[in-house]
Amino acid sequence: MGKDVLVQQLVDSFDSWPAKNSGCGLSRMTQELYPFDKLFSPIKINKLTVKNRIVMAPMGNIDMCEETGRPSDMMLQYFFARAKGGCGLIATGLVPVSHGIDTTVTELDKLTYFPRIDRSRTVMAGWRDLAQGVHAFGSRIFVQLTAGLGRVGNPQCLITQKKFPVSASFLPNYYIPAIPCMRLSDQKLRRIVNNIGQAAADAHAMGIDGVYLHGHEGYLIEQLGNPAFNHRKLGRYADWRQFGLDMVKEIRRRVGPDYPIMYRIDLSLALEETYDEQVMNSTYLGRMRGGRTVEQTLCYMEELVTAGVDIFDVDLGCYDNWWMPHPPASMPAGCFAPVARAVRERFAADNIRSNAGLPVPVVAVGKLGYPDIAERVLRNGDADMIMLGRPLLADPEWPNKAYAGRVADIRPCIGCQEGCLNEFVEGGHPQCAVNPRCSFEYLMPQTPAPAIESKRIAVIGAGPAGMVCALIAARRGHDVKLIDAEDELGGKLLSASAARIKFDLDNYRSYLVRQVREQTEKPNGNLTLELGRAARAEDLAKAGFDAIVCATGTSNAIPPIPGLTELAASGHAVQATQLLRQPALLGTAKTVAIIGGGAVGCEVAQWLTVEHGIPQVSVIEMLPHMMQGACTANRGHLLHALRGRNVRLLNMTRVERAEVEGKRESGAPSRCARLHLSRNCHKNVPDPYVSWSPVLPENVENPLAPKIGNDWKSLELTCDLVIIACGGHPDDALFYKLQQTHAADEMHNIGDGFAPGRVLEAVRAAYRLGTNI
Template sequence: MRTPRPGYARLLSPLDLGRFEVRNRIVMGSMHVGLEDSPADADKLAAYLAERARGGVGLIVTGGYSPDRTGRLTPRGGQADERTMERHRVITREVHEADGRIILQLLHAGRYAFHPLAASARAGKSPLTRFRARRLTRRGVQRTIDHFAAAAHRAVQAGYDGVELMGSEGYLLNQFLAPATNRRRDRWGRGAEARRAFPLAVAAAVREAIGPDALLSYRISLLDLVPEGQDWVETMVLARGLTERGVDVLSTGIGWHESRVPTIVTSVPRAAFTPLTERLRMSVDVPVVASNRIHDPAVAEQVLADGQADLISMARPLLADPHLPAKLADGRASQVVPCIACNQACLDKVFDGQRASCLVNPRAARETELVLTPVLERRRRRVAVVGAGPAGIEAALASAERGHVVTLFEASAELGGQLRMAARIPGKEDYGQLLNSWPMRLAAAGVGIRLDTRPTAEDLLGFHDVIVATGVAPRAVDLPGFAPDGNGPAADTPDTPDATDATDASKSAAAGPQVISYADLLEGRAEAGQRVAIIGAGGIGVDVAQFLTAPQPSPTLDADTWREHWGVVDPAERRGGILPRPRPQPRVTPDSETSDGTGTDVSADARPTDGRRSREVHLLQRKETKIGAGLGRTTGWVHRAELRRAGVVQHTGVAYQRIDEQGLHITVGEEQTLIEVDTVVICAGQVSERTLADELLAARSGRTPRVHVVGGADVAAELDAERAIRQAVETSAGL
């Protein structure tokens, strides 16, 4: 991991982009938040973007808008038509009143469109949608060029400072460029020069349409990460052609959406792709924007100092903290709310058709709905928050922001709750940034902190309000003998065997495997042996499997190791910058020589060869669905790929029988199986820890404070920090 230099002089310095000057080098990159699709949401979108402008960002790029109906992402997706652009005058006005600059991104989905009007360079279906795209005719190609130009003109007329053309991530312009998706035999596809003709024609038409004063940015794919993608020579020729046609800024993109290489999740090393950005910058005479996993301002400063880019795109970090630039300028870098790149509340929501927000900032994209209104001094309340996990800390911060007098109690010696365990999972190292930021933010907000303190109901009688955020305890199964109920888990219960509500999850069968809870393992109170069974394959179970098998040191901490780990190579050496992935070989298990159809997944590498710890790990669940099916849309496939690569043996449709001196006995279908292990890790979900809340609610005297129960203490979901923090902030907003 790079060692950043102190200070932010380069990141905060202005830059002349040719058409106008921006006040710093921070670009809020394009990110769809679900407010773009309906003109009726223009006021909400204006509030969201204007807050980032007030926070000091240099240049804002909107979410993508299609130039025509064919290019919409969804049937009701955003389009830069006359009605929409007229409504957007409120957006451009509010951003400009905040001394900001904003450009509209034009995005044609091509074969990524989720509707029957999809059209692309050639007929076919992408892996992301069930709709088959038709082939654009030669007349259709020209119409699309005209539509781009007309949409760009409407954007500038609506007050935008320019437009950005989305030519990356596998959308239409990118589809014309790659041999994988363009095998036309006409002037728009016969060879590399013909494949470039369409995006170059779009850039030229848009430049003419927006006039000499508006900014024209092009998001260029430097690394497609798909077989038969572009090579480096083609990309450089395209870049020079774009600048010749009037493009002012080249914003870099990495990877198509269908690529099987992660590019933005938290396990990707910081600034992993900036060497390619630097190479582009050396080849063109316009400013270049670096992107993808540059979340830490210190890393962004170092990228600029090393001459790898002229500007830094920080989309999700500005979801997390809209005032990030202002905090840097004011010397409050330690108080920045860090983005942990979890995708849970932003991209996962968008891909499920919901409005995006942010796990660590639930007000993101809800600025007009979730308002932390300051209270008058005479209405200040004394607020106790009990439990310093994510929900408790954010409740304390939100309450203090409103002006209340807040005291935060924590029974242990550390802040963070179960997030401390998550930060120990290889690939989630950036969660530690959130842990490090909380003490500074709490101190700045004036929150009183009492660690190693477990208050009683009597201790809290002097407060007006008590927010109980005491979290959860691991659910323990009744071992060595228990039987499932035979009906399968209910929809709202953990995917585990029948369990007791005991909080001590460390029972051991005599002379048999050691039985430990995930909490004991991740907090270092217990260690796993060489043969491990994990009971419960939800998010925690998957995390534990990765904790036990991930390479050491973590590839996330070294970009070269990570690239080798995922088969990423120089696009100058291989088209698309990706090596072919060998088919996994079946792993031989004691009870089966091949996949026997009983629910045991043995299609994984037999022996990891990439520095992984040599453990035999079994991951088990009662459900018959594939393991990891409930994980996030943008991150789940990464976790599943890592499990396969590690050789984790996956068992589904499991009925748990017993643990004895031989090991763990299970039944899959009609077949009984013994899994010989020395350790069983229980990831059987959680139970709410609400003893204090029940005591306070039972008291009901005139001196009893108002009681609010939030987070895991309210609902013991599977460590759902996004729901817990949102509930905590909403509760504080209502005090």
Template sequence: MNTGVLFTPLRLGRLTLPNRLVMAPMGTCLDRDGFVTEDTVAYYRRRAEGGVGAITVEGCLVSPDSRGPEPRLCGPQYVPGLRRIVEAVRPHGTKVGVQLMHPGRQVTDGPSVAPSPVPLNSVAPTPHALTVPEIKRIVADYAQAARFAADAGFDFVEVHGAHGYLPSNFLSARHNVRTDAYGGTLANRARFSIEVAQAIGAACDLPLVWRLNGTDAEPGGFDVESAVAVARMLEDAGVASISVSSGTWLTLHQTLAPMAVPRGHMRPLARAVRQAVSVPVMAVGRLDSPNLAADVVASGDADLILLGRGLIAEPDWPNLVRAGRLGDVRPCIACNACVDLVGRGERARCAVNPEVGRELTWAVKPAATPRRVMVVGSGPSGLEAARIARLRGHRVSIWERDRTLGGKLTVAGAAPSKQEVLRFRDFQARLLVELGVEVHTSAPVSARTVERHHPDVVVVATGAEPLVPPIPGIDGPAVHDAQRLLLGEVTVEPGTRLVVVGGSATGCETAELMCARGAEVTIVEMAGSIGRGVEAITRRQLVKQLRRDGVRILTGAVVVGFEPGLVRWRPAGAGGEEETLDTDLVALAIGWRASGTAITTELALLGVDVRVLGDAEIPADFVRAVNAGADAGLTV
């Protein structure tokens, strides 16, 4: 596919965008108490440097009584910080806008309001049903925020009218049960959105983009036919562009699709809206494949491509694609680590790009004195340590005991829903070869190996080893580490009765893969739920899929012994009677322990400069592993 179509200009209202690529608004938690920080400015500057045509700054709260982790635009005191973003982005030829949002009932803190007193879920508080005067005040808040955006120098504004936030909540017949002018018919439910659009148009002359759900993906919720009708109403109200998304907090697998969801899953929604309106339409939804993005534009399904997580993983995506260097684009694996961290109120980080969240200070500087660096282990931390150290000019070798590079990445990418992980593994491995890193596979490392090669520094990134507790019978011939099944080292025939002990990420992924191969799978987990260590959106979908596939899940269950053909277990807590499960095979996924202690002790006796990182030091997730590897590469 010719990707040149992505780099043609386009009119958006009175603006001319230099290309068809727009950075989607995504929260970062880089602000402080609602004020933009220098970290925020550096984050957006870095994306502008990468060649994106337009940036939509993350959602800013428009009402002073709204509280949350987002930046704020509800008073003049917030304007100077946002102006610094504009001043940082504009020299790179990138247009920049800001998203205006009111969370409504989807708040993490502060007042919960909605068109109707319908709670978000069974544990959420019942929101306050807005009165008409309160609705008018919020409409005015949007208009005032738009004026502040114009004062800050933005080129356009966007209203977050999707994902179950306040305008979207008004549109849903499932959640808006009002009987006045703001409820009932679709025109009435759209009234709030139309009034906001008209108020912004009267308050400033900036082009207005409206982010609209193509569907809520909820039974009885807002659907694509309604979206088409509302898009026409918004166009009549003066909106310059429609950005089509989908989902709410109840259906986040649509909004922030995990890696198991196919790329372009929201494309049909954008197409439906594009066929109904004459203003430019933006499409989103895992469109970070350059060829897919180009096809969406070339086919006329949308005019602009929104890149969110793809630009977090690879800020230079536009420039690399424009130059035809598609293979150099660092792949976003849709692991949602960035989303999960921000959702917990933590600063944005990325599982594949350690620069994220520290753009202000990030610098890969040449080493003052090049050294011979031996990296032991090629999991996520080892690969990144080797890459960064080589970029700094060190002579680097990487040593892996298995036949291929990747370490735990290879295990993690074995399940059908985790194949994207292998793209990152292969990308990193190829980069090391291109950079001139000396690669040794099928090469376990001992103190003698280190003595023979005389490195100046050894980076121990050997990962974690499986935890094997002293359960009677655990050394039996039918009991295996789950990783062996994931790697295909143990044959599993259709109809095999498999018990997976441990419902962590590894346990769930083992169950998924073995179920796909026809095994009859039971997961036994001591805790009250499975999927610990899995990002929340991915976990929800994974557990649903396991249940759909017929996997039996026993929680609150403690395994007490293994016998030929049997697993003995009892309920957690006192007084539970022991029970048994018939089985042909057992996979252990109980946990991990750091693996770097032994070799570190040996090397200390040699007087070698040793750095222990990643799971070799403390078992953790990919984000911490990759960032630990980067830190090691930056400091050796």
């Protein structure tokens, strides 16, 4: 199959956009196009009128239901908050209808972590309550139905239930490719079609406004509906179009002509545009060649309209290039607008109308949480509606604030995907790194209760934990002093948001700084700043605070490598956090080695190669995998981009010692650092560039994983500059000194000063403490 030109251009641009000085792909929370008249105009979907053009994306409601599958109060209040926030159309997360057929969607004892609408009448009341609650705020809601997960489902069913996962054909499981997925029979697929029809009828009866078929991203509908996965030669469903068409026709038969049907589809899997021939030929991906072409997808979409579909949302990609359907921080804003435009133009050229006689709306997706970009997509005719997922988790009031012209007050999504996606992959439920109320709306009121007694509080450290805690405490009526040794607010966010791919994080930093500044300027003056002077235990003790909160972050770690301290002292090595704030320290370096292959190390490697044109970058990591523990989408995109930039990734490699070669003069290093390394070259050491298969959670054992032996070899690496990206140690000395001297009646230690972590943990702790102190 030939590669599609549009898809190839887009895929290539997703890796290279930060190199452009024009700022292409970078966006800020601006309101140049206010009032957003297109965004806040009504639209008809079949006979249904939606008050504005904002659709809440289906974010998986994993573990937000009772174990029977009945929507719980957690799930209801989560959606009510987004309806109250002004979203026109809400979509639930995926709801499987293939229990008993697809073994990956059901747990032991027939329990499930997915919401269910197919189990029995015991789940129906939850859906009825959900519909009525959303309608109370003038919003509409569709339930997203899926035929199942198939090859992208959890393969633990093989261990817990002694049953193989299933798919359209005999295919490798995504999480453990050594486990095969069994081919589903036509009879079982027909049962799923009937189940879809019944689920749609139940949704209609419960007052849900429409149904939404999950036909993209490599889930079971996609596996039947794409020749990349559907290798069937015989039977009804050997025709890759038939399963989707049968489902839509069965829904129409059960609910009649007026009930809206939405369909989620990818214009292309983009696998062959993402991976080169070497990867395709040497991995299981080679079995997935020949996916739907763009032309085939467009023709199929027109057939789906004839069968009864009223509206589409469209993007690119699947699990095997997971950053496409889940665009992380490192991808540009508005990344899929050209995809929506291609569909809209085709529908206009062919005069495609739904069965209701209306134009078929096309919904644009992909990092559209910036009101000016969202409005521009609609004004330019790229799409009819825009879809927001993570931005509405970060701030449920996004629509209301945009409508009122308060864009600067929108809490931005930072694109980390640690709460909304990685949290439930690791065994939790969806949350949000910057919105600690996300999924806890049923427990935490929108406005924290006023303090019963006003206290004098000192918050030490103006990073995300310190700023959030200080803000909440001050808004509740406490008298708060926020203290930081730096002249600027932000803490580690100042370095973490320096690279262009971190523009989402920089938006969040700007948001927090603005919130703090506004609070300090209020007439009651209950939040004051003391910047540019390090807090001293003696001064704090004398000040007579009722409570002291230490949010002092971390001290940069220097691993115990012989010679590394001397290398740093001589100017031949620098901490990543320092370099990000002072790029001039690069001097004229052409070769760089980064010690530490976590998220920071890999992001710095991308920053060096793309934004600074460093031709030779090596990243050294002791663990088997780069960025181990990071969200698969974020991790995969960075690894793919680094491979394309010829960054040398050395996993399972130790730095034994470092030494200086020659002198560094006038900022022009020349082969001045030598690292002596030991690398495990055993044949089973993982390929560090693998972006098509995930790293399993630490508590999930792969029984088929080959054992990594020991085959350590010595090598040397000479470079102009060494960058240390080894994380940090809790900077908790002040807290323990204050605690020992009883400096205040209440002492608290939060954020990285308690345990180095992510924005997610820092903000969550800060908010909970700020609301309870």
